Amino acid sequence: MAAPFLYHAWVAASAAILPFAARQSVAKLRRAGVEVHRAHEKLGHASSPRPEGRLIWFHAASVGESLSVLALIDRMGRALPDAHFLITSGTATSARLVGQRLPPRTRHQFATLDAPGPLKRFLNHWRPDAALFVESELWPQMLRRTHERGVPMALINARLSQRSIARWQKQPVLARYLFGVFDLILTQNDAMAKAMVEVNAPAERVARGINLKSMAGPLPQDEDALFESRAALGHHPVWVASSTHPGEEKSVLDAHRDLIARFPDLCLILAPRHPERGDEVAELIGKAGFNFTRRTRGDMPGEEVFLADTMGELGTWYALSDVVFLGGSLHPIGGHNPYEVAQAGAFVLSGTHIANFAETYAEMEAAGAARLVAGTQDLAERVADLLSNDIARVKGVTAAKAFAEAQTDKLDGIAERLITALRLDRASSDA
Numbered sequence: 001m002a003a004p005f006l007y008h009a010w011v012a013a014s015a016a017i018l019p020f021a022a023r024q025s026v027a028k029l030r031r032a033g034v035e036v037h038r039a040h041e042k043l044g045h046a047s048s049p050r051p052e053g054r055l056i057w058f059h060a061a062s063v064g065e066s067l068s069v070l071a072l073i074d075r076m077g078r079a080l081p082d083a084h085f086l087i088t089s090g091t092a093t094s095a096r097l098v099g100q101r102l103p104p105r106t107r108h109q110f111a112t113l114d115a116p117g118p119l120k121r122f123l124n125h126w127r128p129d130a131a132l133f134v135e136s137e138l139w140p141q142m143l144r145r146t147h148e149r150g151v152p153m154a155l156i157n158a159r160l161s162q163r164s165i166a167r168w169q170k171q172p173v174l175a176r177y178l179f180g181v182f183d184l185i186l187t188q189n190d191a192m193a194k195a196m197v198e199v200n201a202p203a204e205r206v207a208r209g210i211n212l213k214s215m216a217g218p219l220p221q222d223e224d225a226l227f228e229s230r231a232a233l234g235h236h237p238v239w240v241a242s243s244t245h246p247g248e249e250k251s252v253l254d255a256h257r258d259l260i261a262r263f264p265d266l267c268l269i270l271a272p273r274h275p276e277r278g279d280e281v282a283e284l285i286g287k288a289g290f291n292f293t294r295r296t297r298g299d300m301p302g303e304e305v306f307l308a309d310t311m312g313e314l315g316t317w318y319a320l321s322d323v324v325f326l327g328g329s330l331h332p333i334g335g336h337n338p339y340e341v342a343q344a345g346a347f348v349l350s351g352t353h354i355a356n357f358a359e360t361y362a363e364m365e366a367a368g369a370a371r372l373v374a375g376t377q378d379l380a381e382r383v384a385d386l387l388s389n390d391i392a393r394v395k396g397v398t399a400a401k402a403f404a405e406a407q408t409d410k411l412d413g414i415a416e417r418l419i420t421a422l423r424l425d426r427a428s429s430d431a
Contacts, residue, residue: 001180003144004173010140014115021113029110032092041110044121048107051084056424057128058087059111059142063094064337065134067101068157068212071408074103075415080424086126088112097312101220114139123149130422133182134212135159140178147181152422155179157212158187158196168199175200184421186210186414189359210410211339211360218343219315225300226316232300237263238320239383240346242271242308243336244327248351249281251330253288253305255380260304262384267301269317271308273327273336278309318344322397323386325349325379335361342369342404347396349373349382368399 014021022043029039037047058073060066066089073085087098088111098108112118119141131146131153138155147153160168168175179185179201186209187193197203239259241252249270256268272281278296285292285305293299294307301320308317318324318341328336329351338348338360348370354361364370373379386393419425 001177004171004177006171006174007140007144007177011116014113014141015117018113018115018117021115022118025113029092034092034095034110038095038110042113042118044112044118044125046109046122046125048109050126051105051107054080054083054129054424055126056080056083056085056422057126057131058085058134059131059137060087060089060094060134061137062089062091063097064213065089065137065157066094066098069132069134070098070101070103071411072156072212072415072418073106075411076419076424077103077105079415079419083129083424086128093311100312112142114141116141119145130154130424132156132418132422136161136164138178143178143181152424153182154418154422155182155185156209156418158185158209159192160195160199165195165199172200176202184418186417188212209414210407211357212414213337213339219318219340220312221315221319222313225313226319229300229316229320232302233267233320236265236267236302237387238267238269238301238323239387240269240271240317240321240324242269242314242317242324242326242341243273244270244281245273245331245333246277246280248327248330249284250288251376251379252325252327253284253290254376255383256290256305257288258377258380259383259387263387266387267304267306269301269306269308269320271314271317275309275311278307281309282307314340315344318346322346322393323349323383325373325383327351329353330375338364338370339404339407342400345397345401347371347386347393347400349379351375364400364403367403368396369403370400371396 025042026039041047058069066087085106087108090111095108112122123145128151131151133155135157136159182205185196185201185206187196188211190208193206193208196206244252259266282294285307290305291303292305292307293301293303295310324341324346326336326338326341326348332353334356335350335354338357341348350372352372352374361370371382373382
């Protein structure tokens, strides 16, 4: 299939803006504390050697997408003991968090810019034997240049927003040119499988998979911090509000004020989605009149509110409570991943704006593992019910754990399907 005009236009534009994009990308990583040699991975300059044997490349956008494939890599690694794995992502945060949880024989690099020179250097160095792209990471040249080297390719956990679907439907030739590179497209659900076909992806290569974010594995816990937190809390009851966005903290704090009237020793662990908002959230807590401690000061929970304004510690805070409210859901943001909460063994409360995980919440509610709340008062009432009713709380926690465990049973089948589709079940290459 001949390359459409829009593809040629993007190639020309990317070459023209590369000097500016390169400076901007490297500077952004440097501001985030990334070392120079690693920041230059954005330009295709590898910072580590290619391992001997087969190399399977996973490309993801940021934190959630990168973490979602770790369990899959682990399962594929068990089935392919001679294979090595490479994860690429774009942000400093994803590199740091993925780096803490890399499966055996796996390394991380920053994703290269979608321009001819950087991609040529990247592909010449790493020479992947298979490439898997996660969700909606669809950079045109990255896809086509990888495909042109004869690399088997898959799109996994495929997800497109309604806006993206509408844009792709206006460009059916370009969509066919790009989606046609994939040997297999595994979507998160049936609706997305239908949407992929509607945007002109090859129907015979599209199939429903599973939401890989349900397979990411439990969040890590810091045992020392967990011990110190439990000692500081003593017998105080605890609830958690995590991944909150602007506007949601006020609702959570208002609910907490109602709850403290009933449970005077209650501690709220408040973990905003973006820790850099810590000063803003701390000001809100102060204006609400609560005594609080703050993680970035080295504090532990124990006062009325604990501001957990650090990255990578949610697993520790989830371990302190059976009740977690998950933000991004009281306003039309789309919700966040409830699997992480269920895997930690906590009952999930969420607002009703959960478009990104609508099917998941429906299944969890049916299983008794989650409950949607309509707003501040409803949130306070649901938390109070769980804190005061031991039988209901234990039943909900048990349901959440069972739901999480049931999802992992599907992962081996997905791994085997990918191994076959990407022709990795054949003899090892000489790469």
